[in-house]
Each structure stands twice: as C-alpha cells, then as structure tokens.
Amino acid sequence: MSLLNRSTESSRGLHEDNDKDDKERERAREISQLPVLNLTHLECDRDSSVSVCWGNTHSPSSASWSSPLLIIRQVIMSNNSSNVCHNDSAGHNDIFRACIYSFISIVGLIFNLLALVFFFSHTKSRSQTIVYMTNLSIADVLLILTLPMRICYYLGVLDLSQWMCEVLGLVLKANMYGSIFLLTCMCFDRCMAVTFPMSHFVQEGRKKAPLVCFGIWILTFGASLPIYLSKRKEVFHKDCFDSLPVYATNPAVVLPTLFVGFGIPLVIMLICSLFLIHAVRRSSVAQTNLVDSGKIQRMIATSILIFLLSFLPYHVILALLSLHREDISCPMQVAYRYSLMLACLNTVLDPIAYYFTTDTFRRNIEVSAVRMLFPLNSQSSDVNRSRMPNS
Known part of the structure; x- marks a missing residue:
C-alpha cells in the first residue's frame, strides 16, 4: 500500500512539474511576443515557438526552464538596452515617410541637376559664391542618390545590412554638416565682399574658395568615419533607420557636434547677416532707391529661417537625447527620425533659397560691383564729352 501511495505521489509530482514547465514556457512565450520588446539584437531563433536568449548563445532544446526569472530579466534588459521604438514603424507611418523621401528625391x-548645369555652363564667370554652391549641389545630389534605399526600406521591399545602414547614415550626416559649413562660408564670403570691397587681403582670401570646399569635404567625412565604420557583425538589420545611432547618447560626441557643427556656424551666419543688413541700409544706392533694400533683407531673413528649419530641430533633439540618455521615450525617438527628414528637405530648399536668387542678390548688395559701375560711367561720360564738337 505504501508503495502504491509513493507511486501515486511520484506521478502526481511529475504531472505538477510538467504543468509548471508548461506554464513557464507559456509565460516566456507571451513575454517574447510582446510588441514593445525588441530582441532583434540578440541571437535568438525567431521561428521557434519558444526563444531563449543567453547573451550570444542560443540552445532552445537544452535550455533549462528552472529559472524563468532569469529569462524574464534577460528579456527586460534587452528591451531597456534597445534604442528602437516600434510604435510608429509599421503601416501608414512607413508609407508616409516613404512618400516624403520620394518627394525630396524627385x-x-x-532642382540640383538644373543648378549644376547652370554652374558648369558658366565656368568662365565663376565667382567664389558659385564655387560654394557647386559643392553644395554635389553634396545634395550624393544624399539624394541614397534616398531610394530608404524608400525601399520603409516600403518593406529591401533588407539592408548593418554595414549599408552605417554607410547611408554616414552620407546623411556628411551632407548635413557639409551643407552647414558651405552655407556658413557663403554667408561669410558675401559679408566680406560687401563690408570690405576694396581690401586686397579679403579679395585674395576669397580666391581660396576651392581649398575651403576641399577642407570641408575632408572634415565632414573624416569626422564621421570613426563613428560609423566601426567593425560590427554583418547582419540584416530590421531597424536600420529606426534605431538611434551609437553617438546620439554619448556626451563626448554630442557636445563637440553641437558646438562645432551647429553652434559656431549659426553664430557666424547671424553676425554676417547683421553686417550685411547694416551695410545695405547705409549704402548710397539703397538710399537713392536704386536697389530694393527691403527685398535684400527679406532674402537674408529667408536664408536664416531655412537654415534654422532644416538643422535646428535635429540638434535640439540631439541635445535632449544626450541629457536623457538613461530614459529615452518613444516620442523622443520619433521626433529624432522626423528631424532627419527636415534635414533631408534642405536639399530641396537650398536651390530655392540660394541658386535661383543668387544673381539678384549679388547684383543688389555687392557694393564692390556698384563702386566699379560709377568709374565706368564716368569714363564713358568723358569719352562722349571728348567726342562732342567744340562750339
């Protein structure tokens, strides 16, 4: 009788253990299928009914289910360490972003190809401003050529490797800061031309525009390469453009980026714009209504507004991400992605703001050109006077 009782108790214990194992498996399965969790960076078998992630190892067949808390803790840690927000990365949001990038691409x-055709067809009369704008157009075209991959990614028709994701991010950041530096140099060049039109030192310095552009290319790509080309395992990255970059929460990288890449150029542009407006108001041609000084001031203000619209949101969000790096909310990540879209939109705004208004802008505010006009008129008057018959 005692043997029968022991057998019954043993079988009951086995059933209880099996039920317990089944409950633990079901609990782990529910946790792994939660939509807010991200296990993509762990080496787990997504096709299996139950996935156990042990750092860099995975053995579902031999995994012990005696420690469900360890599994839960591993899942929670993987979710907290992930910088991916999936709440808006599916459905109409993907289509919306694909449409925006398609508009920017087309x-x-x-606009930029038309601008390049114009610039290269006027090589004989190329000024320093044209040199800067040519490089700006080339940078914009390089970025635009990478946007179709982003469009295909958001439409779900293309899987990109980690290496390709890093390269596309490198091109975007290089374009952003290349545009910032080129626009700053253009504004500074115009300010020098208007404020010191007769200075030999300024004129000689302006002739070095090609070297300045070459230095900008080296600076933008050289500063980004150490961040993006770090060696990583080659995997198909399901969150290629949805995860935050590694530097976004690193103050050692963010602070110099904010200071050198945006703060200093913005201050230079504001100061140069104030000098330009002041020079235009004090010029004799503006006082005699030979030029529309109000239109020139609106052009300057529009340039600053476009600069701020394109690049200020990204750098504000970058600063917030660095300050709250321990607790990054989903809306903050969404705002970061849309700030990148605004930065890409600058490729459309650049031609509108600079290329198609450059001739009018240069003709109206370059005091040096105006000063050169009066000696020509004086000489022509003297010639006409000498040709008049003596009475």
Missing part, C-alpha cells in the same frame, strides 16, 4: 534631384 524635386531635389531636378
């Missing part, structure tokens, strides 16, 4: 490519 319109930006047309």
Whole structure:
C-alpha cells in the first residue's frame, strides 16, 4: 500500500512539474511576443515557438526552464538596452515617410541637376559664391542618390545590412554638416565682399574658395568615419533607420557636434547677416532707391529661417537625447527620425533659397560691383564729352 501511495505521489509530482514547465514556457512565450520588446539584437531563433536568449548563445532544446526569472530579466534588459521604438514603424507611418523621401528625391534631384548645369555652363564667370554652391549641389545630389534605399526600406521591399545602414547614415550626416559649413562660408564670403570691397587681403582670401570646399569635404567625412565604420557583425538589420545611432547618447560626441557643427556656424551666419543688413541700409544706392533694400533683407531673413528649419530641430533633439540618455521615450525617438527628414528637405530648399536668387542678390548688395559701375560711367561720360564738337 505504501508503495502504491509513493507511486501515486511520484506521478502526481511529475504531472505538477510538467504543468509548471508548461506554464513557464507559456509565460516566456507571451513575454517574447510582446510588441514593445525588441530582441532583434540578440541571437535568438525567431521561428521557434519558444526563444531563449543567453547573451550570444542560443540552445532552445537544452535550455533549462528552472529559472524563468532569469529569462524574464534577460528579456527586460534587452528591451531597456534597445534604442528602437516600434510604435510608429509599421503601416501608414512607413508609407508616409516613404512618400516624403520620394518627394525630396524627385524635386531635389531636378532642382540640383538644373543648378549644376547652370554652374558648369558658366565656368568662365565663376565667382567664389558659385564655387560654394557647386559643392553644395554635389553634396545634395550624393544624399539624394541614397534616398531610394530608404524608400525601399520603409516600403518593406529591401533588407539592408548593418554595414549599408552605417554607410547611408554616414552620407546623411556628411551632407548635413557639409551643407552647414558651405552655407556658413557663403554667408561669410558675401559679408566680406560687401563690408570690405576694396581690401586686397579679403579679395585674395576669397580666391581660396576651392581649398575651403576641399577642407570641408575632408572634415565632414573624416569626422564621421570613426563613428560609423566601426567593425560590427554583418547582419540584416530590421531597424536600420529606426534605431538611434551609437553617438546620439554619448556626451563626448554630442557636445563637440553641437558646438562645432551647429553652434559656431549659426553664430557666424547671424553676425554676417547683421553686417550685411547694416551695410545695405547705409549704402548710397539703397538710399537713392536704386536697389530694393527691403527685398535684400527679406532674402537674408529667408536664408536664416531655412537654415534654422532644416538643422535646428535635429540638434535640439540631439541635445535632449544626450541629457536623457538613461530614459529615452518613444516620442523622443520619433521626433529624432522626423528631424532627419527636415534635414533631408534642405536639399530641396537650398536651390530655392540660394541658386535661383543668387544673381539678384549679388547684383543688389555687392557694393564692390556698384563702386566699379560709377568709374565706368564716368569714363564713358568723358569719352562722349571728348567726342562732342567744340562750339
């Protein structure tokens, strides 16, 4: 009788253990299928009914289910360490972003190609401003050529490797800061031309525009390469453009980026714009209504507004991400992605703001050109006077 009782108790214990194991498996399965969790960076078998992630190892067949808390803790840690927010990365949001990038690609490519044709067809009369704008157009075209990959990614028709994701991010950041530095140099060049039109030192310095552009290319790509080309395992990255970059929460990288990449250029542009407006108001041609000084001031203000619209949101969000790096909310990550879209939109705004208004802008505010006009008029008057018959 005692043997029968022991057998019954043993079988009951086995059933209880099996039920317990089944409950633990079901609990782990529910946790792994939660939509807010991200296990993509762990080496887990997504096709299996139950996935156990042990750092860099995975053995579902031999995994011990005696420690469900360890599994839960591993899942929670993986979720907290992930910088991916999936709440908006599916459905109409993907289509919306694909549509925006498609618009930028089509319109930006047309505008910038037309600008390049104009610039290269006027090589004989190329000024320093044209040199800066040519490089700006080339940078915009390079970025636009990478946007179709982003469009295919958001439409779900293309899987990109980690290496390709890093390269596309490198091109975007290089374009952003290359545009910032080129726009700053253009504004500074115009300020020098208007404020010191007769200075030999300024004129000689302006002739070094090609070297300045070459230095900008080296600076933008050289500063980004150490961040993006770090050696990582080659995997198909399901969150290629949805995860935050590694530097976004690193103050050692963010602070110099904010200071050198945006703060200093913004201050230079504001100071140069104030000097330009002041020079235009004090010029004799503006006082005699030979030029529309109000239109020139609106052009300057529009340039500053476009600069702020394109690049200020990204750098504000970058600063917030660095300050709250321990607790990054989903809305903050969404705002970061849309700030990148605004930065890409600059490829469309650049031609509108600079290329198609450059001739009028340069003709109206370059005091040096105006000063050169009066000696020519004086000489022509003297010639006409000498040709008049003596009475």
